[in-house]
């Protein structure tokens with residue numbers, strides 16, 4: 001494809017201006033409602049067991065313990081974290097498998113944080129894995145018991161497991177988990193899990209925000225790590241997304257579906273075709289996950305050095321777009337950007 | 344309270360204040376400051392309305408994403 | 413499992429007894445959280461009745477350590493957490509005394525000054541010690557120096573040399589670097605300030621002025637008896653007028669007032685004076701009670717009692733608010749360390765090469781004994797004593813070897829014992845917050861909820 005065609009196409013960024021920062025709260029709240037908030041599910045679970053079981057104070061205490069551990073992990077307080085790890089372990093020791101609901105619920109509350117601790121502060125992927133795999137069983141029990149929202153936990157756990165394996169350099173295993181969960185989320189049927197995701201979904205908005213989170217989580221990660229595959233031919237991403245053979249959930253944003261197809265085309269080596277698709281579609285809109293837009297934009301700029309043809313102000317605008325619209329941090333831009341065309 | 348001036352200031356404040364009850368009988372005043380020494384910032388969660396679940400956890404630490412970077 | 417109201421709670425009286433909604437302020441010292449609470453809720457907490465609390469409130473009370481596990485010995489839990497927390501400090505902090513000399517001869521100062529300045533050898537060893545500390549503490553993110561003396565500016569060339577080298581070490585390792593200085597302000601000319609502030613990252617200069625000229629010049633005088641107030645104030649005024657004065661931080665200069673029986677009536681007058689010079693938005697101010705130091709017992713002889721000082725402090729804080737000083741937060745925070753003495757990544761190096769855990773020890777005859785000194789930089793590391801008395805503070809508290817009062821005090825998590833050295837010396841020395849925490853809670857509440865100025 002001729003670089004000048006691409007340059008023409010990229011003129012759409014000429015008028016790009018970053019949105020002024022949003023005023024706090026009210027307006028943003030309504031338009032963003034139904035976002036996926038992973039933190040809340042644990043609290044929802046706490047409320048579920050409080051409804052079902054006595055000993056409200058004990059269960060609340062366990063929940064609060066997990067939150068404290070999570071917080072000190074996030075702020076990398078390595079030594080203080082051990083204090084809470086010990087407290088959590090005391091509670092594990094008291095669990096009795098015969099009290100099945102309590103057993104699985106409290107483990108579902110503790111396991112993810114313990115996994116996080118071992119993964120994030122100790123870099124002990126094996127132990128993290130142990131906690132995560134155990135957790136998947138616990139969640140299944142809860143879902144079977146009636147806590148359908150456990151599906152949210154489950155999908156997140158798949159993503160987390162994929163991330164942990166990815167960081168450990170085990171790309172095949174990582175891709176396997178990622179593929180299963182993506183297949184589930186993207187499809188309209190139940191695929192590998194017990195029931196279709198639409199049974200717990202609150203809205204199309206929610207689905208798309210979850211998808212964005214998952215796509216970005218996987219794609220950004222893969223692109224940042226050359227060991228997982230070349231930028232434009234990333235084996236990991238191919239292993240996750242190629243030939244899914246599913247009927248797509250109709251609530252899914254059509255442009256996102258297009259973007260996925262383009263990404264796959266290019267990654268499979270059919271760059272011309274992929275780019276032609278890009279020119280025919282409207283993927284540069286806020287509904288498409290940032291990681292996908294980033295990939296396609298980079299491919300366009302890269303193709304026959306099209307980026308070099310752009311006038312300075314347009315280059316600047318594109319850079320601004322990457323920063324503000326795609327929300328890339330400076331370090332992400334540096335890691336991810338494979339070409340100097342628009343510096 | 345020992346300071347007389349402070350007592351007077353408080354009284355003046357109370358008189359001027361439109362009486363408002365506390366939701367839950369309790370209202371935290373310094374989450375930001377206190378959080379600086381209790382592991383990260385707890386305050387400023389913007390996701391309250393985004394919750395999918397019936398309730399929102401207290402002092403949500405949610406960042407609309409996973410902790411697993 | 414049984415739960416209870418934590419004993420680490422401070423509660424004010426009902427704020428407005430005439431109102432229908434009886435509210436108090438509750439302060440959890442285990443978390444540093446303060447909150448308004450309805451009296452009825454508080455009464456229930458006291459008797460351990462949590463049934464009326466919603467799930468959300470219950471979980472927050474646990475999160476804030478207001479409701480705690482009954483089986484735990486809270487004091488021991490706090491100590492455990494403190495010892496771990498100190499290790500998570502993520503900084504190596506050095507207090508460096510480049511000289512043993514000082515121009516002044518303040519009557520309350522416990523140091524014995526001499527002409528000795530820090531040799532090149534000792535400087536070299538400090539840098540090696542820094543590297544040792546950084547290697548030992550892999551999580552370090554910040555290298556921090558406090559320049560202290562004697563009067564540190566009398567060892568200026570050592571400061572410049574060390575600062576350059578330490579900044580280089582920090583840079584090489586990708587660490588942040590920052591510094592403070594405690595100075596009498598006599599030689600802090602604006603050019604020197606500029607050099608230290610801009611190139612040596614000293615962002616806080618603590619200068620002591622003991623209130624108004626009349627009183628300052630009675631006590632903060634040169635060894636020959638000359639007065640210093642005018643020179644120091646002139647320096648401050650000139651520095652505050654520099655264009656780049658607030659380039660790095662809002663208040664590079666912190667004015668410390670040492671207050672006792674003889675000058676406490678002049679604190680507000682001095683505040684007025686600072687306002688009249690137009691410095692109210694440029695400097696930060698703080699008041700400290702004069703206390704015993706080494707063999708000098710000025711605290712006993714003419715200090716105010718903790719209670720007296722605590723009451724005055726509230727009045728001064730309010731007065732400063734009235735005058736328009738910005739003050740954001742006056743409540744104590746939950747802290748893991750009592751002060752530098754419990755943190756092995758925190759050491760004091762004096763001009764002779766002595767390493768101590770507390771900056772009140774060097775040059776002070778009372779603390780020449782081995783139990784106060786870690787070692788000397790010029791000697792082999794194998795001779796170092798890593799078990800100096802004060803370093804064992806938390807262990808000694810845990811076994812009730814010292815300061816039984818602290819183990820029963822509800823302020824412990826935010827105070828951690830105030831000044832361990834004093835307790836070991838057999839002095840009972842609570843910080844003033846012990847005596848005015850309730851007033852501080854109310855004051856902070858008014859600061860948050862209103863413009864305090866209009867209430868006075």
Ligand code: SF4
Nearest residue numbers: 818821827829830842
């Ligand atoms: S020094 Fe005083 S205020 Fe501080 S913990 Fe000990 S007894 Fe309490």
